[in-house]
Amino acid sequence: MANAVKPIVYQGIETLSLRQLDELSAVPKGTSFRAFKRVLGELREGEHFFHLPADEHKELIDALKTAGQIYATTVHLVLLTRSGCARLQQAAS
Template sequence: MSSVQPIPHAGVDTLSFRQLDQLNALPKGSCFKLFKHCQSQLLEGRDYFYLPATEHQALIDQLKLSGQIYASTVHLVLLTRDGYARLRELGGSQL
């Protein structure tokens, strides 16, 4: 996770889908699609955090301004280091 600046959340370093796409040199939306495919095998609160706009709009706006998330982001999903490792494991050659 050295080429992007992690987003601290709930006491852990996390990454956004934009950062994961960037880290893996993938087109926009690639990591989101993989996440949606594997979400049932990931544990919320350990592998990822779901932050709805209704409760986290200020953070979402701040991260949009900093370029850490896509400008089109409505609700934010942040992957933990363990979640990223698990996604890589589940995604095989996609990551």
């Protein structure tokens, strides 16, 4: 994915967290989340993004918080695939 951040591999697919997207785009916290919410109706879970509920993925979420790959305040995790990242970038432009 990007050279500046280490992708999060989920189900064998390289993904980026919303925090990583904010950092790559040099935008304030929450910018990528708001863009995600705007285009959510156009995205397909499993193709463009993965939604990982806290109760089912606590260990992974805690490990990613410790590694600094997601925001410390993250409850339910959203990971974006390459195509999901591209859709967010298109929506932002």
